[in-house]
Amino acid sequence: MSTKVQHLKVLVRKIQSLPTLPKVVEKLMLMVESPDVSPKDVGKLISSDQVLGARVLRLVNSSFYGFPGRISSISHSIILLGFNVIKGVVLSASVFDLMERSMVGLWEHSLGAAIVSGTISRTLGLSEPEEISTAALLHDIGKVLVRVSLTSDYDKIIDQVNAKQISFREAELEILEVDHAEIGQWLSREWNLPEKLSIPIAGHHEPDTAVKFKDRVAVVHISDAIVRACGIGNGGDPWVGQISKKAWDTIGMDKVDLPKLMKKIIEDLEEVEMFQQVPAG
Amino acid sequence: MQKVPIEVVKPGMVLAKTVTSDAGMVLCGEGTELTDSIIERLKQKNVSHLTLKGHPVDLGDSKSTEQKVNELKERFSRVQSDPLMQNILEAIESSIIALDTERKDESSEGGHQ
Numbered sequence: 529m530s531t532k533v534q535h536l537k538v539l540v541r542k543i544q545s546l547p548t549l550p551k552v553v554e555k556l557m558l559m560v561e562s563p564d565v566s567p568k569d570v571g572k573l574i575s576s577d578q579v580l581g582a583r584v585l586r587l588v589n590s591s592f593y594g595f596p597g598r599i600s601s602i603s604h605s606i607i608l609l610g611f612n613v614i615k616g617v618v619l620s621a622s623v624f625d626l627m628e629r630s631m632v633g634l635w636e637h638s639l640g641a642a643i644v645s646g647t648i649s650r651t652l653g654l655s656e657p658e659e660i661s662t663a664a665l666l667h668d669i670g671k672v673l674v675r676v677s678l679t680s681d682y683d684k685i686i687d688q689v690n691a692k693q694i695s696f697r698e699a700e701l702e703i704l705e706v707d708h709a710e711i712g713q714w715l716s717r718e719w720n721l722p723e724k725l726s727i728p729i730a731g732h733h734e735p736d737t738a739v740k741f742k743d744r745v746a747v748v749h750i751s752d753a754i755v756r757a758c759g760i761g762n763g764g765d766p767w768v769g770q771i772s773k774k775a776w777d778t779i780g781m782d783k784v785d786l787p788k789l790m791k792k793i794i795e796d797l798e799e800v801e802m803f804q805q806v807p808a809g
Numbered sequence: 810m811q812k813v814p815i816e817v818v819k820p821g822m823v824l825a826k827t828v829t830s831d832a833g834m835v836l837c838g839e840g841t842e843l844t845d846s847i848i849e850r851l852k853q854k855n856v857s858h859l860t861l862k863g864h865p866v867d868l869g870d871s872k873s874t875e876q877k878v879n880e881l882k883e884r885f886s887r888v889q890s891d892p893l894m895q896n897i898l899e900a901i902e903s904s905i906i907a908l909d910t911e912r913k914d915e916s917s918e919g920g921h922q
Binding site for chain 2: 596756765768776791
């Protein structure tokens with residue numbers, strides 16, 4: 529564990545420049561910490577960046593938040609979804625904007641995981657499905673950092689995946705000695721994300737080690753595998769990883785009608801395609 | 810549900826998704842049966858794609874069911890021996906087959922739901 533921490537420290541030094549987030553996002557992160565901030569103020573701030581505002585509106589209107597096509601203003605979305613969700617949505621809208629076209633597959637993978645998480649959470653009647661979907665949307669944020677800030681390592685990782693036919697995470701552990709989940713956890717701290725989001729990001733590959741929010745971690749872990757299973761997006765390698773049986777049973781997946789759930793998920797995932805085309809207006 | 814370019818949309822097809830402008834304004838609601846004038850109006854608003862109910866248009870770009878199932882099995886190649894993963898694979902396989910069969914039926918009936 530201590531060597532892991534050391535490696536992370538070395539990496540962090542290597543990273544130096546965090547991907548620069550738009551000024552608006554920085555302001556927002558500070559703003560939502562304040563106890564007396566109003567949805568109206570936050571809405572105004574986000575809308576002041578037109579492109580970001582439009583992206584946020586598209587995301588909050590996706591089916592995984594349960595109000596498809598019905599949220600017309602950002603302040604309205606905050607009232608419906610809460611600050612945690614909006615914070616996560618704004619972050620993902622701006623972070624994924626940093627990615628180059630070659631990472632569109634990861635964006636689709638992330639959107640897909642958010643959709644699957646929403647469907648699973650609602651099927652199982654878990655509380656705060658919107659926050660679980662938001663955690664899923666951000667679960668691979670560490671990979672974005674590797675891509676953007678550790679470019680040569682990223683290329684080596686991809687080479688390893690192809691040469692040795694191993695998973696992206698196995699290649700990360702070989703080359704960086706830490707994985708994107710851990711990098712994501714560190715990023716979450718840098719960006720002051722609430723634990724409800726940062727713990728699933730940190731634990732999505734090892735759900736059994738989570739000490740808190742086990743349900744949320746389990747849903748994100750399972751959704752990551754299922755979105756890969758359905759062939760949506762690109763998580764860095766083409767394979768479905770092993771799902772923890774413990775995580776599966778923890779949230780009661782062993783009791784659901786699996787064929788019925790999978791059919792619903794495959795239909796819901798068609799929404800991912802929708803995001804490839806920016807609507808005109 | 811099928812997403813298609815607006816050029817191939819015909820009157821009588823039904824929207825599966827609300828069409829909104831970039832600013833979030835609703836242009837046309839989910840469940841609307843499209844008419845020539847609605848399609849024309851959406852084109853004027855520069856809408857490029859619509860999501861329709863069912864699978865009313867054959868774009869000629871879809872994979873065969875067999876090909877989809879083969880690719881699915883390929884993705885599971887590293888977790889083949891695990892009973893839980895095998896259950897998931899079978900559930901997805903049966904869903905793919907069921908959805909493709911439904912869609913074939915729909916398009917042979919010549920249109921939308």
